[in-house]
Amino acid sequence: MKSVRVVVVGAGVIGFSTAVCIAEALPFCSVTLVAERFTPDTTSDGAAGIMFTSHSPDIPVERQRRWFKDSFDHFLAIAQSQHAPEAGVIMSSGWQIFKEVPAEKKPYWSDFVFGFRHMTASELKRFPDHRFGQAFTTLKCECSTYLPWLEKRFKKAGGRVEQRKVNSLQELSGYDIVVNCSGLGSKTLVGDTQMHPIRGQILKVQAPWLKHFIRDGDGKTYIYPGIHSVTIGGTRQEGDWRLDVDEGDTRSIIERCSRLEPSLSKAKVLSTWVGLRPGRRNVRVEREEVLLQGRRVPVVHNYGHGGGGVTISWGTALDALGLVRQCIHEMPLHAKL
Known part of the structure; x- marks a missing residue:
C-alpha cells in the first residue's frame, strides 16, 4: 500500500519533471499530477528549449549553477542514449552575439556547455552590428516531443494524471503533500503578486539548410534549428496577456532574423505560436505549510522560471524532490503508515 499521497499541480515541463523525480525516487508515494492543460496546449510546448539561461538576481549563484548542471547532465544522458529521438533532445552549436560588450563575458553556465569561447574578429564579421560574441555547443529539448515522453515515464513509475482545473489549494486537502508547479497560474492559485506574463511569439519555419543557432544577447531575436523545423523569434512583452x-x-x-541570417527571407513559415512565460524576479523553489480544510498540509513550490524553464527544469525538480523528502521525514509516523 502506497502510504504518502502527493499531488503535483501543472503539466508543463516543470510539473512533469518534478512528478517524475518524485515518482521514481519515492516509490512509497502515490503521485497524482493534476492540470487543466496538457501537451500540446501548455506554455512549455512552444519553448525553443535551448540550454542557456539568464540568472535570478537574489538566488545564490551556486544554487543556480547546480540547477543548470543537474539539468544539463540529465539532458546530455538522454541525448547520448537510444531515447534521444523519442524524447526530442539534440546537441546544438552556435553563437550568442551582443551589440555591446556585456558586463559578464563568461556566464555561470559556461563551464557546463561544450567548447565555450569568445568569438574571433573574423567570426564576428558575419554580424556587423555586433561587437562581441560567444560560441559554444549546448543541448536543445523539443517539449512537444519531450512532454509526452516524460508523461510515459511518469506513468511507468506508477504516477496518475487527472485533467481538471484547480481553482484553489483547498480542493487538494485530501493529499498529504501538495507540489505547486502551476507557473503563471500561481498568480491566482497561491496569490503570488510577483507573477506576471512575459508574452512570447515565435514562428516555425522550413529552413533545413540552417544548422547553427544564433541568439542576440538581448534575448529578443533568435534562430534555433530543431529536428523538424527552425524556431525563429521572438518577443519579450512583460505584463502582456x-x-x-x-x-x-x-x-x-522575420525582418530581424533575416538581418542575422539573410537566407531566412526564403524560408516557408509553417506555423506561428504565442505563449505567456511565467515571469517572476526569482524562481521560487521553497516549502511552506498551508491550512487546507482545517489540516496543516505542506506545500512545495516550484515555479516562476520565466523563459528558462526547460534549461533548469531537472535541477529545480531535484530541489523540489529534496523538499518533499524533508516534508515526509517530518511527518508524524502514523501519517506515513
Missing part, C-alpha cells in the same frame, strides 16, 4: 498572433510581431521577427 494577449494570446492572439500579432501580425506586426510576425513581420518584425
Whole structure:
C-alpha cells in the first residue's frame, strides 16, 4: 500500500519533471499530477528549449549553477542514449552575439556547455552590428516531443494524471503533500503578486539548410534549428496577456532574423505560436505549510522560471524532490503508515 499521497499541480515541463523525480525516487508515494492543460496546449510546448539561461538576481549563484548542471547532465544522458529521438533532445552549436560588450563575458553556465569561447574578429564579421560574441555547443529539448515522453515515464513509475482545473489549494486537502508547479497560474492559485506574463511569439519555419543557432544577447531575436523545423523569434512583452498572433510581431521577427541570417527571407513559415512565460524576479523553489480544510498540509513550490524553464527544469525538480523528502521525514509516523 502506497502510504504518502502527493499531488503535483501543472503539466508543463516543470510539473512533469518534478512528478517524475518524485515518482521514481519515492516509490512509497502515490503521485497524482493534476492540470487543466496538457501537451500540446501548455506554455512549455512552444519553448525553443535551448540550454542557456539568464540568472535570478537574489538566488545564490551556486544554487543556480547546480540547477543548470543537474539539468544539463540529465539532458546530455538522454541525448547520448537510444531515447534521444523519442524524447526530442539534440546537441546544438552556435553563437550568442551582443551589440555591446556585456558586463559578464563568461556566464555561470559556461563551464557546463561544450567548447565555450569568445568569438574571433573574423567570426564576428558575419554580424556587423555586433561587437562581441560567444560560441559554444549546448543541448536543445523539443517539449512537444519531450512532454509526452516524460508523461510515459511518469506513468511507468506508477504516477496518475487527472485533467481538471484547480481553482484553489483547498480542493487538494485530501493529499498529504501538495507540489505547486502551476507557473503563471500561481498568480491566482497561491496569490503570488510577483507573477506576471512575459508574452512570447515565435514562428516555425522550413529552413533545413540552417544548422547553427544564433541568439542576440538581448534575448529578443533568435534562430534555433530543431529536428523538424527552425524556431525563429521572438518577443519579450512583460505584463502582456494577449494570446492572439500579432501580425506586426510576425513581420518584425522575420525582418530581424533575416538581418542575422539573410537566407531566412526564403524560408516557408509553417506555423506561428504565442505563449505567456511565467515571469517572476526569482524562481521560487521553497516549502511552506498551508491550512487546507482545517489540516496543516505542506506545500512545495516550484515555479516562476520565466523563459528558462526547460534549461533548469531537472535541477529545480531535484530541489523540489529534496523538499518533499524533508516534508515526509517530518511527518508524524502514523501519517506515513
